Amino acid sequence: MSASSSSALAVTFTFQSEESEFANVLHLHGAPNAPELQEHAEHPVTYVVGFKDAETFYAELVNNTNQAVKYGIDLNQNGLLDGSDVVLFTGSPDQFTIKDLQHAALQNHTANFLLQFEDIALGGDADFNDFVARVDLAGFPGGRGGHDGHHHPGGHNDYAFS
């Protein structure tokens, strides 16, 4: 039933844009010693997440207790969820885990998403452009080059879509 225990997922966040008076900072909730992603960061941050941890880890703004997030697929690739882009989730960050992102990747055949934060969830302007990041998934198949000769039907470790 379960995938190889050696499998893990690399989750990379890249800063896109912000329109906010707050200096928002993104991190992956649950990840120990997790690097943070600052506004206007030139370099992306990557977290390696085990399958078990994927169920509880989620992206959030570290310095904000009144936030909401929108996840989606930027079909027209303009760096914002707009037009006919696909919105997968809108709500509290803790309600959309890395596992949910993984499922979304499989269902939508993409490994690239946008997440857009609203940094005043209650009483704000709901523009969801206060911190915008791109998130990319990459799999580490447990059997790569090694002893795992099993074929895993539906073993969704590899996000090398197009």
Ligand SMILES: [Ca+2]
């Ligand atoms: Ca804004």
Ligand SMILES: [Ca+2]
């Ligand atoms: Ca778009």
Ligand SMILES: [Ca+2]
């Ligand atoms: Ca806002």
